[in-house]
Amino acid sequence: MATRRCLLRLLARRLVPHSPQPLPTVPIAAQTLTSLSQPLAPRAAVTASLRLLPSRSHFATRAPSGSEDDEEEEGDDEEHYEEEERSGDEWGEGDEETPAAKPPSGMTEEEKLAEASEIGYKVVGPLGADEKPFKPYEPVFAVVQIGSHQFKVSNGDSIFTERLKFCDVNDKLILNRVLMLGSQAETVIGRPTLTDATVHAVVEEHALDAKVIIFKKKRRKNYRRTKGHRQELTKLRITNIKGIDKSFLQQEGVDKSESAAVAA
Secondary structure (H helix, E strand, C coil): CHHHHHHHHHHHHHCCCCCCCCCCCCCHHHHHHHHHCCCCCCHHHHHHHHCCCCCCCCCCCCCCCCCHHHHHHHHHHHHHHHHHHHHHHHCCCCCCCCCCCCCCCCCCHHHHHHHHHHHCEEEEEECCCCCCCCCCCCCEEEEEEECCEEEEEECCCEEEEECCCCCCCCEEEEECCEEEEEECCCEEECCCCCCCCEEEEEEEEEEECCCEEEEEEECCCCEEEEEEECCEEEEEEEEEEECCCCHHHHHHHHHHHHHHHHHC
């Protein structure tokens, strides 16, 4: 009890009653009248302050044409462009030739020739209407490489290769990657190719090979896939083989004529 009385005495000494202070009463009508009594700023001044200055960027909106500021800005832009042109001429940038535009296929003629030579052929041009490139059979053979495949061909043979680019039907080709030449008189083997030997051919058609079915399966996984593929092919007709001595053919012709005369 003594402690409780001591606490109450301490609290009574520290707590001092404060007298309430009344707020000043100001009527609302007087406040509104005092706020309205201040003069308003003119509307023209407000709009002038909010108006944005014209930008010097070429893509920004400008004020209506005809003002002096617009004329000055146009004159500054013209002078700027003239200075750029002069600086380009001084440094030699204006004299540079623009690169040749590539065809729609995305490759120039030089790139096409380089890619064709890597495969092993060269496109000469279309076959003329009056040309007759096909000759009678000659006992001469050649081994040529087209891409990654090798073919043993003779005059008049037809072969199927993978689709050749940059050539159409009735175009004349030169197969310049010849590995070996042979006849009844001699056989010439290249190391790895023969530089002076060529095989001439004509494109007969572009076709598709027979369909090949590709079937995949994983057991117990419910996985089955079936696809088909038809390889694009090009049919070539061999017209001539150059780079080997063919004098024995004339000797054979003379011998045949003499034997025919003797038999008669």
